[in-house]
Amino acid sequence: MSATAARQMTAEGYLAPPPTPHHYEGNPGAHEHALRFGMWLFLATEILLFAGLFVGYATFRTFFPEAFDQAARHLSLFLGTLNTLLLLTSSLTVALAHHNAEHGKNHNAFWLLLASIAMGGGFLVIKAIEYAEKFREGALPGRFFHFSEITAPGGPMFYVVYFFTTGLHATHVIVGMSLLAWVAVRCWRKEFSAGYYAPVENAGLYWHLVDLVWIFLYPLLYLV
């Protein structure tokens, strides 16, 4: 970015942070608060987006309890649990990256973010393996459904819910990985210090939200 090229190095050897908007001059604490608050407001809209899908899950589960029970038994519990552990661990490394960036340890933060991105990639690979299995079995939504092992009515509706929730979640994983990659590059450039680390914090908040959604999806789809 040209703006970065024009920025100076600070005395401590960090890339100088972008200028604070003039209405926050003299009160950088309020600026930090505003950046964080804006992110939390955005996360609330994300929660309500997923809420619609959870309501759909609850509705169709009430309509077709037997089909949901049968279909849940055909999901790979091993792969689902592995994915849960991957996302939880990636949340840990993101939290540690935030911690390091806040203390000016950009190098550590870079490697921690890279590890998080790798775990996000692992999550997507496992998800793809699960999807391939569903396509092979014909365990699909709507008129594409031809999975003979689910005999109760409503089987296709389980897969509508399954593919919609996990698909939207996987999309968020991809967006989250892109955000983490963007802040990782900025860590590599040594941009963050005790005075400026909001991008690491906010990208991290997004990643944790992705984890939160999976914390609910895992038991609802795979366990109960």
Place this chain on the structure above:
Amino acid sequence: MAHPPAHGPAPAHRPHPISAFRYLWVWVALVALTATTFGVSKLPMSGSMHLGAAVFIACVKVFLVASFFMHLWGSEGTNKLVFGVSFVFVATLLFFVLADVATRFPLTNSHIRPLPQIDQKILETQEPHAPEPPAR
């Protein structure tokens, strides 16, 4: 909490007085809760008990992630308010939709529950309708 005052210059930075080990402990707790929810799902319980236990454990995990990984614990009150209220709204939406779905007259769900088979013998014993008188 260490809020900067609304007036006058505030310090640019309030580092989280949190050691990196706290994150590790939270992670250990999250993995333990994942093992717990997995184990509980294998117990012989009714379906609604399983659902309740799974949702409860998921809520505890969400509390841990939000409080410590996302630093909501000790954060500005506005952030807590926004996050908390969003969950209240989700619960409201879920409650009223489920209250509707669970209490419907069964026939409105007839596309789900197959209609009872009509006993063909009843139809056979019915007298055929007398032909309509021809209209003048």
